[in-house]
Amino acid sequence: MEAFAANYSAERVSNGGLEIVVLKDAAHKTEASILVSIGNMAFDMRVNGQPVYWSPYKNIVEQKTKQAMLGNPFLGPWANRLDHEGFYFEGHHYPLNPDLKNYHNDGNKQPIHGLLTYTDRWVVVEAKASGTDAHVTSKLEFWKYPDLMAQWPFAHTLEMTYRLKDGSLEVATTIRNLSASAMPVAIGFHPYFQITDAPRDEWKVTLPAKDKVVLSPTLVPTGERKPNPYGSPFSLKGVQLDDVFTSLSGRDFVVQGKTQRIVVEYGPKYPVAVVYAPPGRGFICFEPMTGVTNAINLAHAGKYPELQTVPSGGVWTESYFVRPTGY
Numbered sequence: 001m002e003a004f005a006a007n008y009s010a011e012r013v014s015n016g017g018l019e020i021v022v023l024k025d026a027a028h029k030t031e032a033s034i035l036v037s038i039g040n041m042a043f044d045m046r047v048n049g050q051p052v053y054w055s056p057y058k059n060i061v062e063q064k065t066k067q068a069m070l071g072n073p074f075l076g077p078w079a080n081r082l083d084h085e086g087f088y089f090e091g092h093h094y095p096l097n098p099d100l101k102n103y104h105n106d107g108n109k110q111p112i113h114g115l116l117t118y119t120d121r122w123v124v125v126e127a128k129a130s131g132t133d134a135h136v137t138s139k140l141e142f143w144k145y146p147d148l149m150a151q152w153p154f155a156h157t158l159e160m161t162y163r164l165k166d167g168s169l170e171v172a173t174t175i176r177n178l179s180a181s182a183m184p185v186a187i188g189f190h191p192y193f194q195i196t197d198a199p200r201d202e203w204k205v206t207l208p209a210k211d212k213v214v215l216s217p218t219l220v221p222t223g224e225r226k227p228n229p230y231g232s233p234f235s236l237k238g239v240q241l242d243d244v245f246t247s248l249s250g251r252d253f254v255v256q257g258k259t260q261r262i263v264v265e266y267g268p269k270y271p272v273a274v275v276y277a278p279p280g281r282g283f284i285c286f287e288p289m290t291g292v293t294n295a296i297n298l299a300h301a302g303k304y305p306e307l308q309t310v311p312s313g314g315v316w317t318e319s320y321f322v323r324p325t326g327y
Contacts, residue, residue, distance in 0.1 A: 008134035008164070010127040016061035021127050021162075023134040028167030030324070035071075038063055040122035040138050040160055042191075043071035045169060047327035052262060054192040054283035072171065072191040073117050074160065077142070077152040079188030080274065080293040081110045083220045088300035089184050100147050108218040113190070115148055116140070116158075125159070133165035143178055154183040156310075167324070174317040177310045184296050185308040185316050188274070188289035191264070194282055197326075198257035201237035205284065208232065208250030209273060212243055213292055221292050223303030236284070241277040244292055248273070253286040259326035264288070269308065269318035288320045 009024045019037040024030070033044040043060055045052040055070040057063060063070075078087070086095040096103065096111055106112045119140070127136040142148055143155035155178040163170040177183045195203055207230050214224035221244060228245060233256065248271060253264045266273065270288035277284040290308050298304035310316040 006131050008129040008131070010129045010134040010136060012124065012127050016059075016064065018061065018064065019124070020060075021124065021136040023129075023136065023162060023164040023169075025134065025164050025167060029327075030164065030167045030169075032162060032164050032169050033060075034136055034138075034162050035060060035063070036122050036124055036136075036138055037120050038067070039073055039116065039118050040140070041071050041073050041117075042162055042169070042171070045071075045322065045324070047167070047324050050196050050260070050327050051194060052322065052324045054194040067118050069117070069190060070192055072189055073113070074173075074187070075113045075190055076116050076158065076187040077154070078111075078114045078186040078296065079190075079287075079289055079291075081106060081112050081218070081220055083110060083218075083294050083297055085111055087184075087296045089296055090182065094153060096151050100150060102147050103151065106219075110218060110220070114187075115151060121145065122160075133163050135161055135163040137161040154179045154181070156183060169322040170319050171322070172317065172319040174315060175310055177312060177314050177316075180312055182309045182311050184299075185290050185310055186295050188270075188272075188287055189320070190274075190276075190285055190287050191322070192283045192285050193255060193262050193264070193322075194284075195255055195257035195260050195262070197260045200280075200282055201235070202257065203236045203284070204233040204254075204256040205230075205236055205277075206232040206252070206254035206256075207245060207273070207275060208248055208252060209245035210247035210249050212245055215244065215293075220294050221298060221304075223298060223301070236277060239277070240279045241275045241284075243275055244289075245273045245275060246271060246292060255284050255286075257326075261324070261326045263321075263323040263325075265321040265323060267318040267320055269316070270320055271306065290318075
């Protein structure tokens, strides 16, 4: 099924049994592909045929058998690490149940990246093109699934809209809290970006944040903060990053090659950026976060007053934008 409207199109296709929606902006020679049936992740974005997102695969069907982080994974209902198999909220402790085998632990046996990174439970609500954009909206009714509710007992729904407009991709997320109580908001994204017109050591990076969050040896915030040591822009040569930044001084995180430039613009409800750029790898991750790693438990400990919540019956919504130029 395909929808056309002048410059824009939105097409629903199947590849190896995977449901994919392809959004196209002909005027800007830009397209974005969303893998609905595995995490609703945007796994590919191209401008003039050049990739903006990074992937280790030649064919996305490999993701069915060798699942890996790539493209634009959604992290929810918590992003990054918890410091133990459970969390505190409003004075209550909610232990996770490892027997359900629906979350992963990191190398330090800490739960990481929530429950939804590879889920097949997203359902397309609308895939449409108009004279101004191409977009797809998908919905996940979290409250319907006992195995999810057992780990995160807050009834809610998620809606995500990918909107391609004027050569930029908006990623909009909406949470509707159906619970009788408030719900913590601890989501985020883990997008992988690459520049193809220059080697990694020549990439220039802009990190508009005043503070760098101090992490423990297991990469969990201690509650301390230090000044951001990186000037803007700085070269990635000899630099490896797996850091958390906050007190944002701007909204545009940038990686620049010779002429290619990717700007990742954070909406105001994403006040935290995790930045990941391991040595010898051809990608950098600018990760929009609603809070620091382990925000829920840090808030309980009195070390993070900025934890976001959505009241009973309330709605939380925010966007971030991917703006590639110079292609």
